[in-house]
Amino acid sequence: MNKTVADIMTKKVITVSPEDSLRKLAEVLTAEKISGAPVVDSTGRYLGVVGEHDLIRHEKPLHIPTVLTLFDSWIPLELPSTLKKEIARIGATSVKDILNKTAPTLGMQDPLRKAVELFDREDVDILPVVDRGTLVGVVGREDLVRLLLTGDDVVD
Template identity: 35%
Template sequence: MRTTVKDVMTTRVTTVREHAPFRDIAEVLVTNGISAAPVVDGDDRVIGVVSEGDLMRKEEFREQYSGESYRPSRRSQLRRWITGQHEAGERKAAENTAAGLMDAPAVTVSPFASISRAARLMDEHGVKRLIVVDDQGRPSGIVSRRDLLKMYLRDDDETRRRVVEGIPSHARWDDRDGIIVEVHDGIVTLSGQAGRRSEAKTAVQTAQRVEGVVDVHEALSWREDDVVTLPVTWDRP
């Protein structure tokens, strides 16, 4: 059974309206102990995300308001160039509503997406959390890196069950013959003898695909080698 975002996400979502003023946004973040909140329009559809960092632009560029010059550090400038936000800081410092302060569009994910999909989205966009939206674009949850780590806390017996379910029954036996599955601290060990080499290969691939598996150790043999390895040929120039 595949683990989805819905299985690990936080269902409590605190949002702010697109026209919410600066102070109200700050109060929402501080009162709820959160670092960012989805911004929704009049139909409750997610249109962006506003964070503590967006609000802190006021302080970062405050010197400009008193006539003093300010230039972000080289490190900050490089980070913003990499993330495509090199021009956003000063603009956000002059904004006073969620619509002007937010990052848009928001990085969202479906509640039925796989854990792997969520992890890839976080990596691609350089974010620590994703807004989970329904098919109407309305928020139904938040999934963070910490939520994704929950799958590594799964009981070893449950992990073993999921691995065993994915291996064809005719290739599996837990006594004197067949593929033996053992799990310790999330590490799967496959031992024993499969009927065919292709069955052993399938068992390894099955274990590797199970969410929460830390590693797969293979100690398998087989009676029949039915995997055809094509010879490598090199064309002369």
């Protein structure tokens, strides 16, 4: 039988708000023993995802751009937008400042193979399941491992 994302996704999802503080995010992740959470607005619309790696990256020191000195001139070897992003990351105070808006998502009817491929290819903690812009579930690596315990193949 070809299982889909809907067959294994967790429907009771712990979410965070874009307005939540980074401290509250850390408390939620720790208390719930999860590595990441979808970010939704007050209507349940999916905005992105945030995880432990985002919090850790936030605590990383500021990266000073590399420059080349030539005839008393400084030539930046990185785009000015890189420094701007670094400064924004350091000054982050809420979930909206560090959430990943471009993280991959799944649809309910996607085959499990797609989830396996995304976990293999992307650096994500969880894969939100979205239907017409609304969060309906989430798939974590543990969901795929749990499926193996039932004796079913993760991908047919």
